[in-house]
Amino acid sequence: MTHFNRREILQHAGALGLGAVFLPAAGSIAQAGDAAKTPPSIVLETIKSGGLSHYSYFLGDKDAGVAVVIDPRRDVEAYLDLAKQHGMKITHAIETHIHADFVSGSRELAKRTGTAQIVASVEGGAKYGFDVDRKLKDGNEITVGRIKLRGIHTPGHTPEHMSYLASDSESGKPWAIFTGDFLFVGSVGRPDLMGVENTDSLAKALYNSVQNAFTQLPGELMIYPAHGPGSPCGAGIKKPDGDPTLAQERKGNPYWQMRNESVFIEALLRAQPPVPYYWPRMKKVNAAGPEILGGTPKPELMEPDAFASLVDSGGVQVLDTRSMEAFAGGHIQGALNIGYNEVISMWGGWMLDPEKPIAIVKPAQGNFHDPLDWLSRVGLTNVKAALDGDMKAWVNSGRPFDSYKTMSVHDVNKTFPTESMTLLDVRQPPEWDMGHIQDAQYLFLPEIPQRLSEIDKSKPVIVYCGNGYRASVGTSVLRANGFDARAVPGSWDAWTAAGYDRVKPKKAGKASDTTRSA
Template sequence: MIFRQITHDDLGCASYLIGDEDAGVAAVVDPKLDIDGYLRLARYFGVGIEHILETHNHADHVSGHGRLAAATGATIHIHEEASPDYDHEALADGWELELGAVRVRAVHTPGHRPEHTAFTLTDTRRGPEPWAVLTGDTLFVGDIARPDLAVDKEQGAHGIFHSLQDKVLALPEDCEVWPGHLGGSLCGGPGMDMKVSSTIGYERAHQELLAIADEKEFVEQTTASLGPQPPNFENIVALNRGPLLRESIEAHPLAPRQVDSHQRDGALVIDVRTELQFDEAHIPSAVCITALRAGFGSKLAWLADPEQPVVIVGRDDEDARQAVGLAAAVGITEVAGYLAGGMTSWREEKRRVERVTRLTVDELHDRWESDRDSVQVLDVRERAEWEDGHIPGSVHEPYHDISDVPEGVDPDRPVAVICGSGQRAAVGASLLERYGAGEVIHVVEGGVPLWQRRGWPVDAPGTTEA
């Protein structure tokens, strides 16, 4: 039997190549947009990819089913309620597919989306019971799927409750759980683990939500603290429902003069280098989203209008081209091009650059403690993080909601932008500068959690300032 998990680490997505080497046949479940890995594995194992299985119309990333079907001639299978606008074979609960000795069975598990389907895997050479279940966006390692991406959140939560209790958790205790997402995805909650797999028995024993037998209580708990919905998700769902995307996105190299021209015409310039490189020198009004750490695509999708042209600035051309691929995976395909030669070419032409001041958490505290009026603090974390504790007197605005200088921030006074680690603060600082704040400070090497661990003053429900 062939079984391989292939991840898209930037988005926290997992896909699977399954099949039978002896029979020479394989299928791919939930393919990512970059299909080269599946084709390489298929050649390595000497199998043909004849089937593509989708657990649902994905809301957080663009599927590679169109490209993979074009490359292999494989049939795309998805639940009948998905109603895609492309050639496919509709499946229903109980549908089965034989890949040599491997039997795949569809288990309709609505909730995250009405068409959502899990797939159990049985190796008939070894036994009749399923040894694994590809749970898609129903059950994750350490968490469950969010219920609010296709229907009313309460309706979705009721659906997930029955899908889990009546179907997924009815599988054998030792059945392996292989999810559609790992930690970092926006399709689940904060409990999602980076671990790649688990078992039904372990998740049942260690997930508090799975122990809730009362449906009303389950719905209340799963809908009480939902985070922001994945950015651009309606556009991504529309792309995944078809027509099929068969070609890759090509980006063209641009000279500095062309970048300047595109920017004046309304293009959004995205600098994908490290935060340190951005802070030291960047193109005026550029937005800092490093592509060298996980989450680039999600951050970009929060900020970029799918119809707005984007220009990518990297350390070099290869960096930029890779970022273009990551952008396409979240439906950002209007790429005007990338700065040829990276930021070096801009500097060689002696074009104007901007810089962002950097302060460590300790340095910010020293300045804040000596004179609180000397610096404003903008906290760009999510609402739940803010409510767990924040610096007294700070202003709150999640980085992805910054579309102007936030209310409560004086653009003519120094403002320090802080998050949990310094990464989101880099994005927030660049946006604040873009919208006209005069002296922007990027808080680095930690954030509010480090401030709290130092024992310095925080405001939070039930606490008072020290």
């Protein structure tokens, strides 16, 4: 279980180079006065889901012994553990909106507790394919012990989006606002997730929400967003400097300073990163009602012989969760390498086929429970088998394996430019714009499987990213498709640390445009 108190909403770096590059030059977040005080009987815990940079909240009243969870993730053990720890009963699972980036845990939490009512907004014509116990509209309230939550309709990211103002039910004094994907530290939610035909109207609604939704609220209110740095749900989300407040955002959030609607919309849309492929699927799953798992999926543990037969059948995709170095040293031919880290959620969503069963290989020091939870957060629950005994058992069984030699940044510097190899940059488009290695070819990592024909297969391909993690993902995809591909450990971070030259394009491109030229 990973959870943090309200002073520990930390920057998530698990997206590995994706967090701070989405928004061009936005000023630093301004300082503010003291934050509003949380009532003494209230427990507020932030549960951080790395990889997705998702924050959910456990909010309870110690005296009344009751609690709510706001925007729960699918693996709900963290909330159950907190309820047990504090001696509380979870009475509500509350959604700010229909999420696109992860599978909601509200149905799971309601089933596992037997007491939690599902609460969701029905503003904006929102409809659900499952039973919603409390259907909220703007101004509706929920009271749990001394906690009063009032829904504030904040459309723009989605039509139904609801923020929740928390106040003391006895004194009536507000002390926090849970902003979901409407307001982040230094940013706002993206309005382009419901198709081109809806983007303009949602962007206008978002502008109106920014200008008007919170105007009557006191600046000392603490803000609790659903995402932090590294999430593609907003451009340029920043790390909180202390306790983030509404006053800080009014002064320092660049979108709060834009008083012209057209300027706001142009700047907002230009800054948005590419939309992950799996998000439309998440949206449909959450609206229809996620399948209730009842816990972490349990794959069948297989000895090498049985695992090999399954792989040879072609009916599974092999996911190797070991480190780049271990993967390079020896792996099952055709395996996809996404290293053992919570960012498996994001890159698994991007790179794995949701319709095809998964066979998993874990690190010798790792376990299967964690990566299966991480995968389930993006709806990847069909993990059919796991290799018993790790890769060592496979090697010791005498079966063949693939391997390759990595290339250091020093060797890259000595080797390139050259006609005998291809240097491939697989980072986000804005990362390329901020600086890249001369003569490198650009190809956004998730697009590699569809754009293989653009890479010269007749010569070795040397792959780099921010720090090597994504380079290993890309290398594994290329090797599975018959390329002589090799990853660069440390990648751009090591290149810049070594002081080697970098080049920048004359003009930065649109963040969501994944085409770049040298």
